[in-house]
Amino acid sequence: xxxxxxxxxxxxxxxxxxxxPSEFICGEVVQKPMPSxxxxxxxxxxxxxxxxxxxxSAQAFVLTEPRHANRQEQRSFxxxxxxxxxxxxxxxxxxxxRGPLEMAPDIAIEVLSPDDRPGRVAEKxxxxxxxxxxxxxxxxxxxxxxxxHRPGRPSSFHxxxxxxxxxxxxxxxxxxxxxxxxxxxxxxxxxx
Numbered sequence: 001x002x003x004x005x006x007x008x009x010x011x012x013x014x015x016x017x018x019x020x021p022s023e024f025i026c027g028e029v030v031q032k033p034m035p036s037x038x039x040x041x042x043x044x045x046x047x048x049x050x051x052x053x054x055x056x057s058a059q060a061f062v063l064t065e066p067r068h069a070n071r072q073e074q075r076s077f078x079x080x081x082x083x084x085x086x087x088x089x090x091x092x093x094x095x096x097x098r099g100p101l102e103m104a105p106d107i108a109i110e111v112l113s114p115d116d117r118p119g120r121v122a123e124k125x126x127x128x129x130x131x132x133x134x135x136x137x138x139x140x141x142x143x144x145x146x147x148x149h150r151p152g153r154p155s156s157f158h159x160x161x162x163x164x165x166x167x168x169x170x171x172x173x174x175x176x177x178x179x180x181x182x183x184x185x186x187x188x189x190x191x192x
Contacts, residue, residue, distance in 0.1 A: 009074045013100060021065060024076035025123075032078065033115035038141035041183050042111045043080050046139070049180070050083060053173050060085045060106060060170065067100040070131055076100060077124070083107035083169065104131040106169045111139045125149060135169050144181045 006027035015022075015029075022031045035043070043064065050062040065078045082105035090101065108128050110121065121138065128136045129151050136149040146158045150168070158164050160178035 009069060009071060009076060012076055013069065021067075021078050023078055024074075027074070030120075033113040035080075035111075035113050036141075037187065038184055039080075039111050039113045041187055042139055042141045042180065045180050045183055046081055046109060046111070046175075049175060050081070050173075053170070054083075057171070057173075058086060061089055063105075066105075068105065069100040069102045070104070070127075071102065073127065073131070075127065077127070079105060079108040079128075080111045081107075081109035083109075083166075085169065104128070104133045106133070107135045107137070107166060108133045109137045109139065111141065114142075135166060141181070141184060144177075144184070146175075146177060 007024070007029065008027075009024060012024040012029060018031065020032050020034050022029045024030070047062055047064060054060055054062055060083050063082045063084065065080060066082050067076060067078055068082070069076045082101075084101070084103075085106045088103065088106065090103075110124065112121065125136060125138065129149060132151070134150065138147045138149070139145070140147075144159060146164065148156045148158065148164065158177060160181055161176075163174050163176045166173040166175070
C-alpha cells in the first residue's frame with residue numbers, strides 16, 4: 001500500500017518505524033508484506049548459518065532487516081538479511097544505533113512471503129544489482145529454491161540437495177540447501 005502524497009527520502013527517514021516495516025520507493029512509502037512462519041524459519045536458519053560462519057572467520061557482519069538508504073535513487077530498503085563485509089561496516093555509534101546504513105550490503109537476501117508480488121520482487125532485484133550489491137539471493141520457501149544473482153553474470157537457480165557458495169563475498173562459506181529447507185518438513189510434522 002502506498003501513500004497518497006509523495007515524500008522525499010529525508011521526510012520518509014524522519015517518520016516513525018512501522019510494523020511490518022515500510023520501504024521507500026520512487027517517492028512512495030510501501031509496506032513490506034507480513035512474513036509467514038515459513039519465511040521466519042528460513043530467515044532464522046540463514047542467519048544462524050551465517051552467524052556461525054562469520055563468528056569463526058570475522059569477515060563480515062550479518063544483519064536482519066537493517067534499514068539502508070540510497071540517496072542517488074532516493075530509496076530506503078530493508079533486505080530480510082544483509083551481510084556487510086567488516087572493512088565496510090560503519091563505525092560511528094549513531095549510524096549503528098539508529099541507521100540508516102547509507103551503503104549497499106555485500107549480500108542481500110530476500111525470503112519470499114506469500115503476499116510478495118513478482119513485479120515488486122523483480123524490481124527490487126534490479127535495484128540491488130544497479131546499486132552494486134555483489135550477491136543477491138532470493139529464497140522461495142514454498143518452492144524450496146534459491147536464485148543467486150551477481151552483476152554481469154547469468155542468474156543461477158538452486159534446489160536441494162545442492163550445496164552453494166557465497167562467492168565473491170564470503171570465502172569458504174557453504175550453504176547446504178537440503179539442511180536449510182529441512183526445518184520446513186519438521187514444522188509441518190513430516191520427518192526430514
